[in-house]
Amino acid sequence: MSDEFYLSLAIDKAWDYQLLTYPNPAVGAVILDENGKILSICAHQKAGEAHAELNATKEALESKDSSLKSIFAAAKNPNELYNLIIQNHRNLLKNSTYYVTLEPCAHQGKTPPCASLILAMGARRVVIGSKDLGEHAKGGAKFLSDNGVEVDIGVCAKECDELLEPFLRWQSGNFIFFKIALTQNGVATGGVISNLTSRAHTHQIRSLVDLMVVGGNTVGIDRPILDARLANDRAPNILIYSSKFEFDSQIPLFKVPNREVTISNSLKLAFEKRFVMIEGGENFLKNLDSRVEWILIYRSNEFKMAENIKLNLKLNILHRTRLDDGELLWCKRVNSEQK
């Protein structure tokens, strides 16, 4: 099988955790043993937790020797896991091949550099999607290459760059996306469209964003709470985007402790934050600020006897994630001729 095949497995896995790794990039890694057998397909899942390469190395070693599981289970954090791997790997990954969607980091962060880990494992070859352009982390490919590891960069570069885009936008100051739930026939209104899996996913993202934007109409009509209870996590700060400034203070979203709520007829605040989610309906989507390129569609598995949302809009669908009872579509606008 081709390098593209293995890297696409890493890309798919990474998308499962897209946005959930904030402020880190979504990264996936696949390891093949010296004979070309797949040992692991892993992703970075959450900031503060293990990098994709560390997760994949752990799983690969455990697949070679299951007795390592109890040893690695003792690790209380990624740093301890890293050290346990260095102490116990017994060259089981000698001459392995690593596929990583992003150049392995070369810097000491919460864990030692992934590039050093890969070298310590005795990898023969590392295949990389996107080059790391960050000041701190870059240089992993050169380090590996200088130390005799065969390195190929730029395989599936377009797909890996797309995967990386939210991170690059966080780095440059602002990533903002619009989220909407739709039925199979384009209905966005009239009760809960999305299923429990998709709502849990939304709540996970809500717990991470620096700001959540919602339209004044939605607040008035739905009287939402907009918290992250399904993720058991903190509720996001809210910007109510509205030309009206009078809201019933009994609406649940105002009652959430330790939350900032701002009402404004401008989206300026949203473009000043690093990570922003807009939850809205038809009007919001129709009049979407041209700077908002990313759209996340939760698609349910049913048709509903109701009106669709109506607008002209072309999408580039970057990735599809299957949910238990529906689908997540990661989209970018190609252009919009909204009337």
Next chain:
Amino acid sequence: MSDEFYLSLAIDKAWDYQLLTYPNPAVGAVILDENGKILSICAHQKAGEAHAELNATKEALESKDSSLKSIFAAAKNPNELYNLIIQNHRNLLKNSTYYVTLEPCAHQGKTPPCASLILAMGARRVVIGSKDLGEHAKGGAKFLSDNGVEVDIGVCAKECDELLEPFLRWQSGNFIFFKIALTQNGVATGGVISNLTSRAHTHQIRSLVDLMVVGGNTVGIDRPILDARLANDRAPNILIYSSKFEFDSQIPLFKVPNREVTISNSLKLAFEKRFVMIEGGENFLKNLDSRVEWILIYRSNEFKMAENIKLNLKLNILHRTRLDDGELLWCKRVNSEQK
């Protein structure tokens, strides 16, 4: 990686040719070498062409020794390919593992049995999704097992059985499905929704079906030709399902040579044929005969400023196939409460 992982690769590949293999089943096969490296992921593509196991064996051997490509290229049909493989394999697949979505056939058809091929390759293990219940082809698993090959049946059985369902319905006399093209916001009307890739796919299916059903309204309004020009193949016979019996004989579909056209206010004819496609719009879908369970949705990548189709309908989405500029959704109705 698990058996489920490798079999899912075979399942995905097989869906790429779902329905296109008529009257044969859609089947996928994956081969791992003696060390667990993936050598090939292949499918049966078309009746009269090579079975999935034969395609996968050819590719696997070629990946072990590329000089075999020119030898195998001389085969003028699957039977010759089979013989060239038997003569030239040099035990390159000794101790390999085969993953197949359907039990390998044990009968002499247009090619010798796939079970014999797998045995001749020296496979160590065969992992099978669905059991073959057909009178002619069954017995492959037992043959392999009796000859010392390790055989596991029933991995991903649900997914493999779903993949097989059109074939089982062909076998029992009738497989009928409804096809519709929808935008992201559920619009089915107003010009071509689907893109060229999806229309070419439709034309491929049209060239295979025993009957194509279309509503009288569509015929009157769209004045279609309903041929298979994008597949360069024969146009299907047509049943116009209509309570009206007067049509302008200048409508292009009536002008296609060697085509049977029937007008009826009953779908009876459709349930007497083995393989039937219904192409219709909102009304057809709303009043869909309860015996029509399968729905094929071509989803474009755009929103359109127009009305959606309106009905209540729950779907079980069996598979998604990505197209160049859209998506194919293979669905079954869970239930429908149409009002």
